[in-house]
Amino acid sequence: MLQPRILAPLRALERAFAPSIRSSQSLYQPQSLISRTLSANLAIPKTTPTPSLSRTLLPFSQVRYASHASQGTANRHSRDPAGKRLGAKRSGGEYVVPGCIIFKQRGSKWFPGENCAMGRDHTIYATQAGYVRYYLDPERHTERRYIGVVFEKEGTLPVPRNAPSRRKLNMVSVPRLVPVAQQSDMVASIDENGVQVGSVAAVDAESGPQLRPGYMYREANWVIGRAAEKAGVFAESYDRGNRWLAWRKRQARAERAAQMKSLKGKKKAGKKAK
């Protein structure tokens, strides 16, 4: 098929030749340049000589009617996956709080600037409450586009390179709590409100198996972990100078390797025999 795309330059070519053709119209049969060059491939019905060039081109323009197009393309859905909902979630100047997602993207099309950070899928999110700014920072990087958060509504980014960074404490002063020495553990309880997961002090946890998340009556993980200690079983601490032990270990490893190697050889031999 002749694509309309190919037609465009040809048409331009024809336009360039048009005046000369027109002037010589009376002299010879005014056949279109295109139709002449392409007549070998396409069987065009020979039109009667017409003065207008556009009318000679008319048979090449294709029309696809609505009823035809609405039938759709075969396998379109396999080629055209669902959209991933990427793009800006907050525009410039909008108020955001820490953790608020500002931009979702594939790859780092945008980089995190002031008071922003990048997630593991390159999502830009705010680390401070403030107003979103999209900006370029040529002093920092000539190519990169940044997304930042400023504290004031009228604040601007980027800040000059040698200006002290603007920060907020975002903290409150409270009386210091003395840390509880006892170890706590997770337990579950079932009542009319459903399953409640809470923590109990270590003293209770040690008293025996309790109902734990997942409807299990068992001891706490850390109690299980101390079973050996309770039973008085201790692992020997590693001694660098104990060459006798090192030699035995090395020997065992070498033996094991030799065993595996011999097995490997047998397997191969078996295969070959087959």
Added chain:
Amino acid sequence: MAHCERASKPLLQCLRKSYARGLPGMQLQVRGFQSTASVPDAQSEPSQPFHKSPDPSLVTSPRLERRLMRQGTTPIGSRRRRAALQSPGSLPFEQLPYQCFQEARKVLLGDRSAKLEEIESMRQKISRLEAQPIEAGGENSRKSRLTAMQLHLEELKVLADINDPLVKRKFEDGLGDMSKPIYRFLADRKWREYRRKILVQRITQMKVIPDVLAHCEPILDTKLYFGKRQVSPGDYVLAKDSTTAPKLDIQMFERGEKLVTIAVIDPDVPNVETDGFDFKMHYFAVNVPISAVATKVDLSQLSTDSQVVLPWAAPVAQKGSPYHRLSLFIMEQKDNQPLDFAAVKAKETERENVLLRTLQARYHLKAIGAHLFRSQWDETTQEVMKEIGYKDAEFELRRKKVEPLPYKRRNPSSFR
């Protein structure tokens, strides 16, 4: 014996020789090669056995090495090299029987003598120019010419010695004399290869540079010690360790002496009222002389009536507060002129909210060296707080709860 061993035997012997003895060969060498006069070594025969006072350049047994290290001296070079040096040999370095070596030495010696001639002629040129009467209006051009010539002279001094293998060895053994330009040059190059890069990275990545000062181009190698422990730039230091002022080892790579101002400033003092951070000056001393040979500066030993403006204040970080960056800056005083100590002392009495930028502008200082350590809440902080009478010792900082955006609220009244 393998060929290579046979070939390298004289070289090893020579090394042994030049090291183990009172160095007759080396002295000959020094006369031939080095520009500066050599000082004859004082012949002090050690009467003690080797294991009582091990020589750091010869010790090979791990036990003796450990003992030396405990005393504070590190053994020189590799153990293999030290072992090779132990048994005495016979041949001096410059008489090694390799033709190629001898030819190469000739080339190097020729180059060196050419450089020495150049140095002499350059010195004469400089003195001639200095003796000339100043023409009207030619002051600036003469000054710039003189500076260029001085620079060239310094460069020539380095070039004269840079190919000397003994200079290289001395420098690598850490025995280089910093009063000589060649060793200063080598030390500077070594510092710039790694340590300076680390320092610059730490002070820029931890944002000390825009937060405390706008610019700093370090030209001094600064080491910081709390007690015996060396703190690399940006390390965390326990509150108990930093109750006393640190010791500094400031290595200058230029000739002459400089008067510097030393300031330790913390830009991370939390301020709950203003919801921001304040500055605090932990130490401030002026008129501290440093030079390439006198490198040790103990901040607690500086004179209180002519140098220390604000004595050391122990840094503590409140529990929950973000880490404190205690940045140390060494700043050159203008034209090496001493500041008026009494006036500075009278003016700088406040520790809180002193900006180093202000001081820099006020006293015309220029930052030439920097260091950084961090402090955070640790198990020793509470004691230190009690000692220094910290007022918020019983309080900790918690994150302020962020009010969520309206539509994100779990259970707004409009839902019911």
